[in-house]
Amino acid sequence: MATNDFDDMSQFGMANWDGMESKDQPRQTNRVLMLLRGRYHWAIILATVFGLAGGMAGYFRKGNEFQSHAQIRIPQSRDVLLYNDVDTRFQINTFDSYMESQVQLIKSPQVLNEAIIDPRFEQYFGKLPKATALEIILHNLVVNHPRKLEVINFAFVNDSPDKAQAGVQSVLDAYLTYTRNEYKKRGSDKINQIRTIRQAEQNKISRLQQEKNFLISEFGTETTIIVEHDNLRNNIQEIKLELRDLQEKIKSFVPSYNNAPTSDSGGKDNAMASDAIVAQLALTDPHIRTMLSQKELLEARLHMYDTRGIGAGHQEVQNTRAELRAVKRQIDQYVLSGSGLALDASGAPQSPIKQLRAREQTLEEEIDEKEAAALTLAERINKIAQINEEIGETKDDLNFTNTRLEKLEVEQPEDQTVDVLNSGDYPLEPYNSAKRMQFGLVGFAGGAGFGVGIILLVGLADRRLRHAEDAQAGFKDVRMLGVLPTLPSELTDPEQAAIASHAVHHIRALLQIAAAPDENERMGLAYSVTGPAAGSGKTSMTISLGLSFAATGSKTLLIDSDLVAGGLTRRLDIAVHMPLSEVLFNNNILTETQVHEVHLAVRNRNITEAQFIVDRQMASQEQVNHALEQQQETAVGILEVCAGLNFRDAIGTTDIENLHVLPIGNAQPHHAGQLSPVELRKLVDQARRYYDIILVDTGPVLGSLEASIMSSNVDNVIMVVSRGDNKSLTYKSFEHLYSLKAKVAGVVFNHALSEDMQKTSYATMSAAQSRRQSDLLPREVFTQQQSERYGPLASAVASYGSVRKNKRTA
Template sequence: MSQQLPTQAIQLAPPPPGDFGGVHKQTNIIKVIHHLFRGRYLLTAALAALGLLLGVGLGWLSQRPVYQSTATIRIQPLMPNFKQNYDVMPMFDSFVGTQVNFLLQPRTIKQAMLSSDWQAIAPGSDASAEEEFRSALNVRRGGRDQSEIILVTYSNEDAKTAFVGLTQTCRAYERVFGEGQGRELNDKRASLIRDEIGRYERNITDAMSRIKSLAEDLGTNDPQQLLNLATAKRAELQTQIFVTETRLRAMGIMVSNEDTPADGTEPATQAEPARDRKDWSNEEIARVDNVMGTLVDRLNEARERYQAGINNGLQPAHIQMKRIENEISNLRDQMDARKQAWLGGQVPEEVLGQPGGDIDTPESLKRQLEDLKRQLDEEGRKASQLAGKAQEMSNFNQQLKTNTEQRDEMQRSLRDLDLNNRLRTEAGLITVLYPENEPKSPSNDTRLKFAGVFGCLGMFIPICAIGIFGMTDRRYRYSDEAIDEGPANTTLLGILPRLPSDLSDAEQAAAAAHCVHQIRTLIQIGGKDRRVLAVTSSNPGDGKTSMTLALGLSFASSGSKTLLVDLDLIGQGLSRGMRLRETSSLFNVLYDGDIKARIKPTHMDRLHMLPSGTEDDHRSANRLAEPQINRLLATVVDDYDVVLIDTGPVLGSIEAHLVCAQADGVVLVVGAGRARGQVKSAVDQLRRVNAKLLGLVFNLAQPRDFKTSAASQSFRSIRPDASPAQPSSPSEFPELEPLPRVVAIDTKR
C-alpha cells in the first residue's frame, strides 16, 4: 500500500468563456470576504482587538457618572378654619407654584452657596459659579396624583457634592422663605402693596369727584344723550334752511350763502343760480308742492310693497302684483299731470306754503332763513362745548376703571400674601424630607453605553480599512485567485512555490520538482506538434527564466533532445544562470551567422543551449524582426525534439511578440503579487499576435498556499518503505536558481 503526498496540479479544461476574471456568477459573499482578508486575518484580528480595547477605554473615560440627591417637599392642601375644621386651600396650585419659584430664587441659591458645608467643597460664589449651581439644581412638581409634592434634585459627578448641594438648597429655602425671614419678607411686600392700594384709592376718589361735578354741570350722567339731541336739532335746522332756500329759488330769488356756521360746519346750502322751473324733478317740486309730495310718498310706498311681494316669492303674474303695478302706473300718470299743471301755473299759490296753509312772502322767507341760520350757529357752539365736556367725562371714567382694576389686583395679591403667612404659622403645612445619606450609585451612568459604541467603532474601523485595502489590491496573491479571477479562456497549468535558496524544506522541493514534470507532461500530451515553446511573463521578476530552465531539464530527463534559446536580449538571465553567455551578439548570429556553431552543450545529456552575448542590448532587441526568428527556427527545429525559448516580458520587450507569434505554444508565468490588469494586458497582447497560449503557471506561491490552495490537487505516489526526502546538498548545482536546481537534483537521482 502506498502513501500519498499532495502536490499542486492543473486543470486541462479551460474555464468557461467570459470577461476578465470569468463569467458573471452568483456572488458568494463568504468567498468575497475571504478574498478581502486572506493573508491578513491575523493582522485584522490584532488591529480589531487593539481598536476594541482603545475604543472601550476611550468611551469609558470620556464619560463621568452622574449622581443625584433628591429631597421631597410636601405641602398640606388643607387649612384650618374658625370652626376647628379644615378647608381646601384656595388657589392651591398657585401656592405650590410659588414655592417652586422660591426654591429657584437667586436669594435661595446665594444662601446655599455661602453655607460652610458648600464652601468646603466648592469655594467661591461668583456669577459663573451661581449659574453652574442653578443648572445642576432641578425643581419640579409631582405628577397629576401628587400635586402637593415638590421634588428637588441636585446632580453632580461627585456623590458628596450632590448631597451637600441639595441639603443646603432646602435649608436656605427654609431660612429665607420660612417662618423667620420669609414672613418678614412677606410683611414688607404686604406693606408696599397696601401703599399702592392707598394710591389707587386716592386716584379713584378724585376721578369720581370730577365725574360728579361734570354730571351736575350737564344735568345728566350720560352726556351722549345730550350730544344725540343736539345733533338731531342741528339736522332739523339744516333741513328747514334747505326747504326755505328751495322755496326762495322757486320764487326766482337768488339765495346768498356766504356765511359759515359758527360751529365750523359746512353751510346749510351752497349758493347757486336759480334754475328754470321746467328742469325741476318731481322730488324737487314735492318740496314746495304738498300734493306732489303726497304722490311721491304714495309711489315710494307702492314700490316697497311690490319689492316685499318679490321677496316673499310672488311672481309678477300674481294678481296682487298686477294690482300694485297698476297702482304705480296710475301714480306716475298723476305725478306727470301734476308737474305739467305746476309748470303751467295752474297750481294755486296757497298750496306752495308749509303744511298748515300759511302763505309766506319773499321778505318773510328771507327773515325766516336768517333766523334759522342764527339758531344753527348757536346750536353748533353749544354742541362743541358739550362734546368737550363729554370727552373729559369719558377720560375720567377710563381713569376710574383703570385704577379700580389695579386696586383689585393689588388686593388679591395682598390676600395671597396673608394666606401664605397664615399657612406658614400652621405646623406641618410645609414639610421637607431630606435624604439620609449620600447616593451610593450613579443615577445616570453612560460609560458602559459609550464604551460599547466606541469599542465597536474602534473594532470596525481597522476591519473596514483592511477590507477597503483588499478591494483596492488587484494583485494575484494566491493561486486560486488566478483560477477564479484570471484571464478568460486561459488554463492554469500549474502552481510552483517560492523556494528558499537553501532548499531547506525537502518535501516542498520534491513537490515543486514533481509539479514541473507534470506541467511538462501535460504540454507533451496536449499535442505532438508542440516542438517550439516560448516561455514569457507580463513583467520582469515573475520567474520565467527559472521556469524555462526547469522545463528544459524536465524535457531532457524525459528523453527529449532539448534546446534552450536565450532570446531575452536585455535580461539574459538564462545565459548567466547557466554561465554560458558569449561575448559576441546573438542578434548578429541570427541575422547572418552560423547558428549551429553557437549552440553549446550543458551538464545534462540531451540538453543544449543557444546563449546570448554581452554585446546584445536594447539596440539589438529593437532591430530584431520576424526573418531572424524564422531563420532560427528553420535551423534548429529538425535537430531537436523540443525548442524552449526564454523571451523578454510581454509588456516590456519586442522579442516576446515575435517569438510567441511563431511558437507552437506559449507558457505565461504569473508571479504572486502581480497586478491583474498587467496579466490581462499581457494575455490580450499575446492573443492580438495570434499566439497559441497553452496556459498560465502561477509562480512564487507561498508555501501554505502551495499546500492548501483552492486549486485541484493530485498526489505523488511514494513507496511506503521509502526513506523521507533528504535536504539537498549546497554543493549540488550551486549556480542554478532554486526551481531548476530542485529539478536538476531530482533528475540526477
C-alpha cells in the first residue's frame, strides 16, 4: 500500500468535514488509552499492588552506607632553574588528558595490588584472597577528575565508617608510593634514552662520511667529478652534430624509383637526386650505359603513346611502364651494390653509400659508449648530493638532541609534585539516605508500570474491535462518518430509536456535504457499502441510508450486488419479473423490433404490455396467458441487466417514496464469476442517469468479488465495521480498498457501546429525557411485519424522519 494513498485524503473530498471525531494522527497516549478502555479498574488495582511491592523492594534494597573522601592536587607548572620549556607546563587539553590517565592509574592493578597489602586495609577488612580484596576495592572506590581543575577526588563507600576511611587512605598511599618510584625511574630512563639517540646520530654521520669518501676517491674531489661529467657531455654533443651531418649526406645518395611517375614531367624531380651519380658511373661502366639506353627507349615509347592519345589504361602503356620500373630498379641495385665502382686494395668495390653507412655506425657506437659513461658519473654525483643532505639533517638532529639532553640534566626534579589536600576524612553519617528514597520511588514507578503493562498486553492480545477508535488506529487519515448504537431486534425504546435515527441522518448529511455537486451537475452519486466481514451491518446501513436520502427528496436506488447473501433483496422482499414482451421473445413469438415497440408504447401510454400485444394482434390471448404464467416463475436483477436486459425493466419499487431497488434476481453465488467490471460500470452509469443517489450493497471486501469490482466503479466507498470484528481483517480490508485506488468516504462503527455514543455529537439526543415523553413518540410508517423485515435501524430511521410511503405499490 503506497504511503501517498493515506497522506493526502483530500483527493476523496474528505479533508475538511465538520463533526468528525478522528484526528489527523492519533497520539501515542490515545493509543494507550484505547488499549486500557474498559479495563481501567484492573489497571489501577495491578498498578497499586505491583507499585507498593516495587517501592518497598527499592527502598530496602540497600542499608546505610558511609563515604570517606580524599583529594590530591597535581599542579600544572613548577619553578624552573634555567629552562622553562622542559616538561614544566601543560596545555589545558593536554593536562586534562594527563589527569584522566592518573585516574585510570589509581584504579589500575599496579596501584590496587599495593593498596590491599596496606596494614590499615588488612586491619579493617582482614586477610582476604587477592581476587576478593580487589573486587571489594573496585566495587566501592570512586575516583574522578573535575575538568580543567588540578585536583583528583577519591571516595570509598562501605557500610562501616572505619572501613570507608581505611579503604580510601590505603588507595591514596598506594598511589603516592607508586608514582614516586615510577617518576624517578622514568626520569633516569628518559635521559639514558636520549643519550642512546645521540650516539646513534653520531654513528650515522661517521658512516655517511665514509661512504662519501669512497665515491670521490677515484677522482680526488667532488669538483673533479663534476668537471669530468661536463666535458663528457660536451664531447657527446659534438659527435651528435657530426652524425647529423653524415645522415643528411646519406639521404642525398638514396634513389626514389619505387613510386613510378604518372607522366614524364612528374618523374624528373624524383630522379634528380640519383641521376648525377648514375651519369658519373656511366662514363666508365658500359653496363650502366646499356641500361640507361634501354631506360631512354622505354621513356620515348611512353611519350609516343601519349602524343597519339593512348590513355594510361591501355595494355601497351601499362606494360611499358612496368618494364621502365624494372629497368630503374636494376640500375639502383647495380649502383648500390658497388658493381660499377672502382675496387679497393682487397678487390672489393668502394661504394660511397657503404662507406658513409660504416662511418654512421661508428659514430652511433661512440655516442652510446660516452652516454653510458656520463650516466654513471651523474648517478655518482646524485648519490654524493644525497649523502651531503642526509649528513646535514643528521647534524641538525644531533644539535637538537644535545640541547635536549642538557636541559633535562639541568631541570629534572627528584620527585613528582603531588599535594595531598585531604588524606581521608571520617564519615559521621550515611550518605545514601536520599538515594534509598529515590530507589523506593523508582521501584514504585516500575511496579506500577509493570501492572499497567500487563493490562496493555492483554489489550494488544485482544484482536477484536472494541471501540470506534480501533477502526482508525492503523490509518491516520480514515474519517469516522458515524457511530451506530447497539439496537435490540425489537426496538421499543423511543429514546434509543431517536438516537439511532439521528446517527444515520448525520452520516447522510456528511456524505451530502462532502459531495457538494455543482448546480449544473445532473449525474447521480454512487456509493458502495461494504465491510471487513459478514454480519457487520452493511445491508442495514444500506437500507437506512436509502431511507434517509429518500426522505430528503433524493431519488434513490439500492443495488443488491451481494450474490452470496442477497440480504437486501430478501429483507425488502423485492421480486422483479421479466417483462412479458421478453418472455414472448424468448418463446420466439415476438421479434426484437416488436419488443422495442412494446417497450415504447408501455412507457409513453397508460397501457399494459398484455393489453397492447393483444390489441395489436402480435400474439393471441392464449399465448399471452401462457406467457403470463411463465412470467411469474422468472426473476430478474443485476445479472440480467449486465447480460443486456433493459435497466429500467429490472428495477423494483418499495413501500417508500423515492426509494427503488435493483435486486439480485435468480443469481446464485457461483454466478459472481460472470460479473464484468465493464458491464458493472455501464450499470452504474445508467443508474446515474435516472437516480440522484445509488447505494450498492456488497459482500465483505476480502471475500467478495463483486465488492472489489464495485469499489473501483463508484464515487465513494462506505466501510461498515462492527464491534467484535477482527482488527487484522479490518486493516487488510482498508489496504485492499486503497490498492484498488478506491475512494474511501469513511468508516461507520456499528453496534457501539453507550460510552462510544457519549463521545459523538449524537449524545446530545440524551437530552430528550428532559423533554415531554410525547416528543419521542415515533411515527407509524411500517407495519409489524415490515419492521421485522427492514430491521430495527431502518425502522428507527423511518419512524423519526420525513419518510413518506408510496401511494401506489410495485
